[in-house]
Amino acid sequence: MNKKKVIFLFIITGFFVFIITNDGFFNFLLGGLFPNQKNILYNRQPMVALVGSHLELVMLSSLLAVLIGVTIGLVVTRKFGRKFLPLVNELTSFGQTFPPVAILALSVPILGFGFKPTILALVVYSILPIVENTVSGIQSIPDSILDTAKGVGMNKFQVLYKIELPLSLNIILGGIRTSVIINIGTATVGATIGAGGLGKPIIAGLVNQNSSYLLHGALVAAFMAFIIDYFFSLIIRSSKKEKMNINGG
Amino acid sequence: MKKHFNQNIDYILLLSFFIGSFAYFFLGYVTVRENRLSSGENLSILKVSPWNIIVFFELLLILFLSFFKNNKIASYITIFTGNIIFISVLSGVAHFSRNFITKDSLMRISLSGGAWMMLLAAYIVIFSVKKENFLKRWEKIIFPNLFLIVTSILLLNGFFDNLSIIQEFHIRKDKFLYEFFNHLSIAFYTVLMGTILGVSLGVLAYKKKKFKPAVLSFVGFFQTIPGLALFGLFIAPLAFLSYKYPFLRNIGIKGIGRTPALIGLTLYALLPMVRNTYEGLKNIDRSILKVGSGMGMNNIQIFFKIEIPLSVPVILSGLRISTIQAIGNTTLAALIGAGGLGTFVFQGIGQGAPDLIILGAIPIIALSLGADIILRMVKKIFTPQALKRSEGE
Numbered sequence: 001m002n003k004k005k006v007i008f009l010f011i012i013t014g015f016f017v018f019i020i021t022n023d024g025f026f027n028f029l030l031g032g033l034f035p036n037q038k039n040i041l042y043n044r045q046p047m048v049a050l051v052g053s054h055l056e057l058v059m060l061s062s063l064l065a066v067l068i069g070v071t072i073g074l075v076v077t078r079k080f081g082r083k084f085l086p087l088v089n090e091l092t093s094f095g096q097t098f099p100p101v102a103i104l105a106l107s108v109p110i111l112g113f114g115f116k117p118t119i120l121a122l123v124v125y126s127i128l129p130i131v132e133n134t135v136s137g138i139q140s141i142p143d144s145i146l147d148t149a150k151g152v153g154m155n156k157f158q159v160l161y162k163i164e165l166p167l168s169l170n171i172i173l174g175g176i177r178t179s180v181i182i183n184i185g186t187a188t189v190g191a192t193i194g195a196g197g198l199g200k201p202i203i204a205g206l207v208n209q210n211s212s213y214l215l216h217g218a219l220v221a222a223f224m225a226f227i228i229d230y231f232f233s234l235i236i237r238s239s240k241k242e243k244m245n246i247n248g249g
Numbered sequence: 250m251k252k253h254f255n256q257n258i259d260y261i262l263l264l265s266f267f268i269g270s271f272a273y274f275f276l277g278y279v280t281v282r283e284n285r286l287s288s289g290e291n292l293s294i295l296k297v298s299p300w301n302i303i304v305f306f307e308l309l310l311i312l313f314l315s316f317f318k319n320n321k322i323a324s325y326i327t328i329f330t331g332n333i334i335f336i337s338v339l340s341g342v343a344h345f346s347r348n349f350i351t352k353d354s355l356m357r358i359s360l361s362g363g364a365w366m367m368l369l370a371a372y373i374v375i376f377s378v379k380k381e382n383f384l385k386r387w388e389k390i391i392f393p394n395l396f397l398i399v400t401s402i403l404l405l406n407g408f409f410d411n412l413s414i415i416q417e418f419h420i421r422k423d424k425f426l427y428e429f430f431n432h433l434s435i436a437f438y439t440v441l442m443g444t445i446l447g448v449s450l451g452v453l454a455y456k457k458k459k460f461k462p463a464v465l466s467f468v469g470f471f472q473t474i475p476g477l478a479l480f481g482l483f484i485a486p487l488a489f490l491s492y493k494y495p496f497l498r499n500i501g502i503k504g505i506g507r508t509p510a511l512i513g514l515t516l517y518a519l520l521p522m523v524r525n526t527y528e529g530l531k532n533i534d535r536s537i538l539k540v541g542s543g544m545g546m547n548n549i550q551i552f553f554k555i556e557i558p559l560s561v562p563v564i565l566s567g568l569r570i571s572t573i574q575a576i577g578n579t580t581l582a583a584l585i586g587a588g589g590l591g592t593f594v595f596q597g598i599g600q601g602a603p604d605l606i607i608l609g610a611i612p613i614i615a616l617s618l619g620a621d622i623i624l625r626m627v628k629k630i631f632t633p634q635a636l637k638r639s640e641g642e
Contacts (some may be wrong), residue, residue, distance in 0.1 A: 099613055099617060102610040105610045108603060183478050185473075185475035218480075221475050
């Protein structure tokens with residue numbers, strides 16, 4: 001892992017924690033930009049709590065999606081599940097044409113408002129890239145490697161844990177990265193159906209025509225998405241290197 | 250013997266039988282509401298006679314057919330059964346609503362979870378045979394979509410008029426059509442600007458290697474930012490500009506509305522375009538370029554006669570991805586006052602009117618699916634013959 005990049009990640013995360021726990025920074029910035037605004041910072045809920053509930057939405061849904069998505073991806077690449085592979089491929093590519101916001105909206109008539117329907121909508125959508133990447137990751141492993149593994153006497157589970165999962169890890173992580181980033185974005189819209197999170201100050205800013213609220217929420221949401229994406233780019237790069245080391249020696 | 254038997258079972262069809270049966274016996278089929286905003290009561294399909302019997306026999310037929318995999322006649326019957334299930338589920342609800350709703354009643358009837366799940370089962374039934382090799386080309390296009398044709402005819406004849414979603418449509422017909430085309434126009438301009446900028450940036454990254462990291466991380470950055478936040482970032486500066494320079498306001502540049510929506514959506518559309526343009530150009534076989542220069546082509550000729558035509562298929566799949574994204578993200582534009590079909594979605598959310606949400610969401614999904622199909626065809630048409638052959642199509 002690149003040391004400089006890890007240090008950079010720590011610095012920006014530290015800065016992020018500082019600006020969400022301490023109102024001083026945004027008071028200074030937004031107060032300077034909007035001198036005539038009465039309420040500069042969104043005051044219904046502290047920013048830390050908003051970031052917390054946003055992260056809760058994203059992490060819970062992504063965790064469920066990883067569990068379900070990787071399981072489906074593994075089942076349809078086993079011998080007994082292979083007959084469902086064409087169907088799963090079709091459904092994942094068909095499903096990804098649906099806009100995530102439309103799925104969020106459609107969960108309201110079925111489940112009502114609040115935290116739970118948002119989680120469900122996020123999970124349903126974010127399973128798709130994970131399944132897709134798990135399948136293509138496993139399929140990208142050359143047959144010769146699998147044959148060798150069987151030849152040295154590995155059983156099915158050993159092949160799965162020692163060969164298939166490590167070798168397809170990068171591609172699977174890529175799918176998880178895609179779905180986490182989509183989740184962060186969709187969770188912002190979740191505020192309109194009462195799920196809380198960083199969409200709240202943005203929506204409040206739009207409704208009350210308060211540009212300061214709006215910018216406060218938008219900046220924090222954008223910054224958070226950037227940090228998480230950067231984190232994923234680091235772990236994906238580092239596991240690529242490890243894989244090369246295995247291949248090389 | 251046993252092995253031979255197993256090979257004749259169509260497990261996908263069997264799966265759809267189980268999904269359908271679960272929906273049939275355990276889930277609500279229609280939702281009945283006192284008025285458009287009240288919370289509804291789910292009725293089981295067993296109360297929506299006489300269609301429940303028809304659907305029941307169709308399910309049994311599916312179970313029966315799933316034991317005849319690779320049988321030509323059975324496959325034809327399967328594909329028609331799938332279509333019939335789709336139509337009879339919708340007709341069942343419509344029939345029920347026609348008997349139930351009198352002219353002046355405020356009652357609302359809509360499809361409930363079980364009916365949606367049954368439609369999914371019908372889709373899987375159709376899918377299970379849609380790609381069979383013995384189907385002729387026109388059969389592959391027509392048969393899986395028969396239900397769409399029949400449903401559209403029934404819809405145009407007013408058969409579904411008593412369903413809540415159609416009632417929501419009739420209340421705001423003009424507004425709906427206006428916002429529909431508004432949605433299309435926002436998405437169109439987004440894709441147009443995204444394509445012009447994205448292809449240029451992609452070519453720049455390819456031709457001038459030192460710009461590559463900057464360009465790719467620039468467009469990648471915007472894709473990570475939540476859409477709503479991205480709009481939010483542009484509203485304040487634009488509001489400030491139009492306040493300071495009134496002539497900007499006269500040409501329509503304001504803090505909220507179309508301008509921030511178009512800017513945000515265009516930045517979103519850049520990544521697939523740039524990435525695919527770059528990859529398409531980069532993956533061209535170097536030897537072809539050498540042949541070109543050997544034939545005496547200059548750089549401009551090589552670019553327009555070799556590099557662009559050969560990378561067009563990859564660029565077009567970038568176009569497909571960014572178009573689908575643009576159609577979906579335009580939904581959010583309603584939140585910043587730019588209109589579009591999102592207007593109904595968020596109005597429905599605000600009022601707590603589920604059918605209004607569906608009225609907005611279904612055309613958005615239909616537009617994305619339509620764009621997907623059309624752009625896949627366009628890609629096929631523009632793929633040079635030589636590339637098709639080498640891909641083994």
